[in-house]
Amino acid sequence: MVGSYGPLPSPGERPFIVEVRRGAQVESRHAVIAAVVDADGRLVAGWGDVESIIFPRSSNKAFQALPLIESGAADAAGLSNAEMAMACASHGGEARHTETVAGWLGRLGLDHTALECGAHWPYHEETARDLARAHALPTALHNNCSGKHAGMVTVAQHLGEALQGYVSPDHPVQRRVTAVIEDVCGVRLLPDAFATDGCSMPTMALPINKLAYGFARFVTGQGLAPERAKAAKRLAAAVLAEPFFVAGSGRFCTAVMQAGGGRFIAKTGAEGVYTAASAELGLGIALKVVDGTARAAQTALGGLLEYLGLLDNAARDELRPLVEPVLSNWRGLRVGDIGLEPAY
Amino acid sequence: MVGSYGPLPSPGERPFIVEVRRGAQVESRHAVIAAVVDADGRLVAGWGDVESIIFPRSSNKAFQALPLIESGAADAAGLSNAEMAMACASHGGEARHTETVAGWLGRLGLDHTALECGAHWPYHEETARDLARAHALPTALHNNCSGKHAGMVTVAQHLGEALQGYVSPDHPVQRRVTAVIEDVCGVRLLPDAFATDGCSMPTMALPINKLAYGFARFVTGQGLAPERAKAAKRLAAAVLAEPFFVAGSGRFCTAVMQAGGGRFIAKTGAEGVYTAASAELGLGIALKVVDGTARAAQTALGGLLEYLGLLDNAARDELRPLVEPVLSNWRGLRVGDIGLEPAY
Numbered sequence: 001m002v003g004s005y006g007p008l009p010s011p012g013e014r015p016f017i018v019e020v021r022r023g024a025q026v027e028s029r030h031a032v033i034a035a036v037v038d039a040d041g042r043l044v045a046g047w048g049d050v051e052s053i054i055f056p057r058s059s060n061k062a063f064q065a066l067p068l069i070e071s072g073a074a075d076a077a078g079l080s081n082a083e084m085a086m087a088c089a090s091h092g093g094e095a096r097h098t099e100t101v102a103g104w105l106g107r108l109g110l111d112h113t114a115l116e117c118g119a120h121w122p123y124h125e126e127t128a129r130d131l132a133r134a135h136a137l138p139t140a141l142h143n144n145c146s147g148k149h150a151g152m153v154t155v156a157q158h159l160g161e162a163l164q165g166y167v168s169p170d171h172p173v174q175r176r177v178t179a180v181i182e183d184v185c186g187v188r189l190l191p192d193a194f195a196t197d198g199c200s201m202p203t204m205a206l207p208i209n210k211l212a213y214g215f216a217r218f219v220t221g222q223g224l225a226p227e228r229a230k231a232a233k234r235l236a237a238a239v240l241a242e243p244f245f246v247a248g249s250g251r252f253c254t255a256v257m258q259a260g261g262g263r264f265i266a267k268t269g270a271e272g273v274y275t276a277a278s279a280e281l282g283l284g285i286a287l288k289v290v291d292g293t294a295r296a297a298q299t300a301l302g303g304l305l306e307y308l309g310l311l312d313n314a315a316r317d318e319l320r321p322l323v324e325p326v327l328s329n330w331r332g333l334r335v336g337d338i339g340l341e342p343a344y
Numbered sequence: 345m346v347g348s349y350g351p352l353p354s355p356g357e358r359p360f361i362v363e364v365r366r367g368a369q370v371e372s373r374h375a376v377i378a379a380v381v382d383a384d385g386r387l388v389a390g391w392g393d394v395e396s397i398i399f400p401r402s403s404n405k406a407f408q409a410l411p412l413i414e415s416g417a418a419d420a421a422g423l424s425n426a427e428m429a430m431a432c433a434s435h436g437g438e439a440r441h442t443e444t445v446a447g448w449l450g451r452l453g454l455d456h457t458a459l460e461c462g463a464h465w466p467y468h469e470e471t472a473r474d475l476a477r478a479h480a481l482p483t484a485l486h487n488n489c490s491g492k493h494a495g496m497v498t499v500a501q502h503l504g505e506a507l508q509g510y511v512s513p514d515h516p517v518q519r520r521v522t523a524v525i526e527d528v529c530g531v532r533l534l535p536d537a538f539a540t541d542g543c544s545m546p547t548m549a550l551p552i553n554k555l556a557y558g559f560a561r562f563v564t565g566q567g568l569a570p571e572r573a574k575a576a577k578r579l580a581a582a583v584l585a586e587p588f589f590v591a592g593s594g595r596f597c598t599a600v601m602q603a604g605g606g607r608f609i610a611k612t613g614a615e616g617v618y619t620a621a622s623a624e625l626g627l628g629i630a631l632k633v634v635d636g637t638a639r640a641a642q643t644a645l646g647g648l649l650e651y652l653g654l655l656d657n658a659a660r661d662e663l664r665p666l667v668e669p670v671l672s673n674w675r676g677l678r679v680g681d682i683g684l685e686p687a688y
Contacts, residue, residue, distance in 0.1 A: 020615070020636055023539025025549045027399055028615050028636030055371055118674030132476035143674060195367025196679040205369045271364070271372050291635040292364060292372030330462030330487060335540040 005316065005323055006303045006340035008047070015048035016303070018289070018296035022327070022336035029341070030272075030296035034287035034304055037212035039222035041186065044283060045307070050209040054288045055195060057203055059269030060211065061148050062088045062218060062235050063184050064201075067176045068151040069231035073158035077108060084238035085245035086147025090268060092248030093122025093142035100245065101146045108157055115140035115149040116167045117199035124248055145199035147245070152201075167200045174202055181206075184224065184232075185214035198270060208286045215277035215284030219265065222282070236279070239265050252298040252322050256305070259315035266301060268294065274301040278310055295338060299323050303340045349660065349667055350647045350684035352391070359392035360647070362633070362640035366671070366680035373685070374616075374640035378631035378648055381556035383566035385530065388627060389651070394553040398632045399539060401547055403613030404555065405492050406432045406562060406579050407528050408545075411520045412495040413575035417502035421451060428582035429589035430491025434612060436592030437466025437486035444589065445490045452501055459484035459493040460511045461543035468592055489543035491589070496545075511544045518546055525550075528568065528576075529558035542614060552630045559621035559628030563609065566626070580623070583609050596642040596666050600649070603659035610645060612638065618645040622654055639682060643667050647684045 009016055015031035033048035043050060065087040068074050074084060083104050091097040105111055119138045121128045131138060140146055149166075152173050156166050166173045181204060182189055189204045197203040216222075219236055221229030239246055240262050247253035247268070256266050256276075266276040272289025274297045285304055289296040302323030305311050311319070327336040353360055359375035377392035387394060409431040412418050418428060427448050435441040449455055463482045465472045475482060484490055493510075496517050500510050510517045525548060526533055533548045541547040560566075563580055565573030583590055584606050591597035591612070600610050600620075610620040616633025618641045629648055633640040646667030649655050655663070671680040 022399055022547075023549070024536040025397060025399065025539065028634065030635050053369060055366060055369065116675070118676075120674050129473075129476040132473040133479055135477055192368040195369065196673060196677060198673045198679070200673055200675050200677060203366075205367070290372065291374050291637055291640075293635055293637060296635075329540060329542045329544055330464045331460070331544050332462075333540060333544060335542070 008303050008307050009343045011045040017341035018299045019341045031290040032300040035209040035212040039216040039220045051207045053205045055203045057269035058090045059267050059273045059275040064177050066180045073155045081238040081241040082245045085242040087151035089147045089246045090144040092124030094124050094248050098141040112140045117143040117145045117149045169202045185210045211286035212284040219277040219279040259318045272297045352647050352651050353687045355389040361685035362643045363685045375634040376644040379553040379556040383560040383564045395551045397549045399547045401613035402434045403611050403617045403619040408521050410524045417499045425582040425585040426589045429586040431495035433491045433590045434488040436468030438468045438592050442485040456484045461487040461489045461493045513546045529554045555630035556628040563621040563623040603662045616641045
């Protein structure tokens with residue numbers, strides 16, 4: 001494999017495009033709004049209206065996990081790097097994921113019934129089929145957010161707060177998370193910004209450039225209170241030490257952090273969101289595929305990481321099957337591919 | 345439930361928009377290009393560039409099935425309405441689907457190994473899990489295109505052509521299909537138009553308005569040779585008699601034709617395509633969600649059918665859960681919905 005992804009078009013007022021190609025034709029097109037922001041809030045590069053309001057969804061789980069560290073709950077519970085990574089994860093529900101969360105809850109004297117995220121079949125397809133083959137049903141442990149929820153329960157228990165109802169916007173756990181997001185991203189969240197995420201927890205809409213700004217501050221610590229900066233660095237280190245626990249087999253968050261060799265963190269969010277951040281460059285990245293499609297978000301992130309010089313040749317080739325996937329049909333024949341729209 | 349879907353904005357140069365809403369915000373947006381064309385080729389209504397080139401994918405399976413009727417193969421094989429509907433289907437792989445195709449092939453002295461579509465897990469999730477629970481693997485019968493492929497094999501056998509390789513663009517079966525599409529849609533397909541579909545068969549790119557034109561001719565017979573017009577009407581009647589076999593439980597193609605009570609046919613295609621046609625109005629409809637997302641295509645088709653007066657109040661309310669779906673999270677809480685962008 002040779003050559004760069006893309007390259008991206010020059011930054012500007014227009015979103016960039018991810019193409020889905022079949023034969024000699026472009027079959028579908030995804031518009032991507034993206035912002036690269038430094039820890040002073042300067043827009044280093046932007047495509048499209050970077051003040052567009054989006055829901056970060058799971059892309060800011062690392063922010064939501066800050067109280068777990070800051071409160072001392074993580075230390076009190078003796079959390080491992082893998083467990084802290086799971087507090088920031090959208091995992092595939094593989095056995096190593098569910099066993100890790102179950103073990104963590106077990107040390108607190110709890111089990112999956114303490115989690116208020118609901119159950120869904122594991123994202124990891126073979127795991128889902130194995131579950132069906134065993135005539136079993138998924139539990140809250142298989143929910144991709146179970147690690148985040150375990151983190152919230154851990155905080156509530158540590159601080160002597162009610163465990164039940166920790167997903168409610170009025171619960172101290174959620175009020176704390178809201179305050180953290182407002183602080184880290186430099187925003188004031190008004191009532192209209194609040195909605196409910198797939199896992200029943202609040203998700204708060206904010207501008208794309210503010211989300212990127214928050215991640216620049218998260219990885220550099222710049223402008224954050226010392227305890228918060230320290231907690232952020234600890235979470236970033238945990239995620240980089242255990243990228244499998246952030247997503248799983250075949251998943252882009254895991255693969256891109258493994259290929260990056262510690263140069264950046266990255267996290268997907270539902271509806272075509274991706275965030276990333278590099279302490280080395282002092283930059284945060286946030287992107288939104290306007291139509292909400294995940295396949296375009298990972299291609300877009302690959303292009304942005306390359307634009308910023310964060311992928312060496314080996315990393316680029318290793319990630320190519322996920323950034324520029326070949327589309328095969330049910331018999332395994334190549335029928336097309338996905339990639340950045342060529343710049344003309 | 346009250347009120348219309350939408351309504352759609354006035355036809356014009358701009359695509360219309362399907363919104364995905366969460367809380368008080370629009371989370372994702374899908375642009376839709378659509379054409380409504382009569383059997384003389386007149387554009388009755390269009391949104392966006394209706395000459396955009398798209399792959400119809402499975403949305404034109406009814407055209408691909410015409411040789412099955414015209415050749416006499418359907419009669420020789422004694423095909424039922426359900427079997428003819430399956431020749432035009434993208435089915436969910438439910439037991440009634442796979443058993444119907446298996447029975448049909450059995451009468452020809454064949455089985456699933458004659459089908460060159462490849463295997464995939466059934467789209468119908470409970471059926472897929474039941475298969476896993478039985479420690480079984482999917483076969484070509486479960487492929488959503490198995491009925492179309494059975495139709496092609498039936499033609500080849502009837503005409504004494506090689507069964508093996510019937511998916512190849514050079515096989516007489518495919519050359520016949522190409523000629524049919526060129527005739528029905530009034531296009532000349534150049535080499536760049538040909539690509540490979542998910543089921544290994546050729547798919548041919550053509551303008552959206554020509555696809556709509558083809559469907560207007562298909563349901564009216566206007567401008568087609570008498571034998572072709574007759575075959576088209578027979579397929580349309582089979583599809584309307586047995587809509588379950590075109591898609592299946594919980595699927596929009598089946599539901600919309602059931603709700604329409606015979607006033608129109610409708611068919612989905614991969615990557616956000618939908619076609620429909622009304623003999624009563626003499627109109628064909630084709631639409632493409634620019635980003636290829638299926639969820640927006642069915643909302644868009646609902647809006648178009650209503651625009652054309654093809655849904656009465658009962659049909660509109662019956663289809664609302666699919667056209668304007670409420671988005672629930674893993675615990676069943678309402679978090680948002682999908683619908684046409686309100687016209688201002």
